[in-house]
Amino acid sequence: MGLPQVRQEPWYPGQLGVRGSDIPLGLRWDSSGIVLYVNPDANNDSDGNDGLDTQDPLSTIQGAVTRLVAHQTAIGMSLRGSVIVCSGLAYDEAVTIPSTISDCKLVGSGPSYNLPHWASTAVNTTPCLTINAEGWVVEGFQFNPPALSAGIRVNWFPASSFVAHQTIIRNNMFAGGWSGLYGVEFVGAPANVHILDNWFLEMNNDVDTTAYCIFVSECGTANPYMCEIARNRFSDADNYIGNLNHAHGFNMSLFKDNVFEDGVSIVPTTFLDLRGGTLGYNIVTGNYFGGTYTQAGGYYANAFTPNNCWIGNMAEPTPAQVADNGFTIAVPV
Numbered sequence: 001m002g003l004p005q006v007r008q009e010p011w012y013p014g015q016l017g018v019r020g021s022d023i024p025l026g027l028r029w030d031s032s033g034i035v036l037y038v039n040p041d042a043n044n045d046s047d048g049n050d051g052l053d054t055q056d057p058l059s060t061i062q063g064a065v066t067r068l069v070a071h072q073t074a075i076g077m078s079l080r081g082s083v084i085v086c087s088g089l090a091y092d093e094a095v096t097i098p099s100t101i102s103d104c105k106l107v108g109s110g111p112s113y114n115l116p117h118w119a120s121t122a123v124n125t126t127p128c129l130t131i132n133a134e135g136w137v138v139e140g141f142q143f144n145p146p147a148l149s150a151g152i153r154v155n156w157f158p159a160s161s162f163v164a165h166q167t168i169i170r171n172n173m174f175a176g177g178w179s180g181l182y183g184v185e186f187v188g189a190p191a192n193v194h195i196l197d198n199w200f201l202e203m204n205n206d207v208d209t210t211a212y213c214i215f216v217s218e219c220g221t222a223n224p225y226m227c228e229i230a231r232n233r234f235s236d237a238d239n240y241i242g243n244l245n246h247a248h249g250f251n252m253s254l255f256k257d258n259v260f261e262d263g264v265s266i267v268p269t270t271f272l273d274l275r276g277g278t279l280g281y282n283i284v285t286g287n288y289f290g291g292t293y294t295q296a297g298g299y300y301a302n303a304f305t306p307n308n309c310w311i312g313n314m315a316e317p318t319p320a321q322v323a324d325n326g327f328t329i330a331v332p333v
Contacts, residue, residue, distance in 0.1 A: 032080055036068065037052070037084075037087065038057055038063070038086045040060070051063075051067060062095045068082055079104070081105075085109050087116070092120065093120065093128075094123040094128065095130070097129070097131045102136070103134065105137040105138075107139055107140050117142045118143050119143075127150040128152065130153045133163070143173070145182060146180065151172075151180070154167050154187070156187070156188030156191070166192045170196040171197050174213065176211065178206075181203065183198075186214075189225055192226050192228075200235070202236055203238060209239070212237070213234050214241045222251075225250075229258065230257050233261070234260050235261045236261070240271050241270070241271070241273065242274075242276075243275075247276050249273065250277050251278065251281060254283050260272065260287060267291075270300075274308070280302035293321060294319050310332065311329060
């Protein structure tokens, strides 16, 4: 059975010393996947194109996701390992990845660290990206979250087959622009989600200071489980990581090597709030903690204190929970 709409010429002529440059299906990270290109700035972009090379790109990211689903349905096999390459300067759309297409990659390939931009201004109450499937990797974008929603939402609703386990969100910027509500929003209990090497800044709700860089929403399911939040930078936001009513949080998760800045234009109310997790067993180590390392200063461990490890973080050596050398030795109180 031949693959539908797959161009037979290589993505570039074969080049000496460049492995894979003569593969007819183009650049892939798995043998079962394909590559789709999205560039709304191209002269001939259209969601009617096949999107299989840079000369005939698609117009929208949602158009690429829809085409992936159609390809997979047509051939009756998984297209895991497929890559959507987004090389335009800006995208303004609310994209949903359905539960039927998993283990793919969404890459922003702009000319600088903060390009392409991705907003969702037309649908201000909907995230820029909603992930309902396992194993997606998202990297290389500047998300501009809407005023009433998130840059990225990861879902876990088994009854609806929404399972965003093993999502990787890395090397992005989440720039709220003084109005974005959430950078990354967890809904339900996605497990093994990795948030790595991102920069979160300027999440701000002028009405009631309820914006968060990473937010765990109220829901009737369990809490995010065995996640990793590492090497991120948090700057100038209403709150950095937490939940509005402290009813939901992280369990058995790792928070390592992040920088929680004091805040200049916006001083955070909450830096790191893990009170909502029902199990605890979180490990918090190697971080830089701005402000004052106390509960009043915006730091909260899980209620199951013996099951938490908040050791080896850098903080001002004022409270007793910080040693004279500036490293934390106990949970904040």
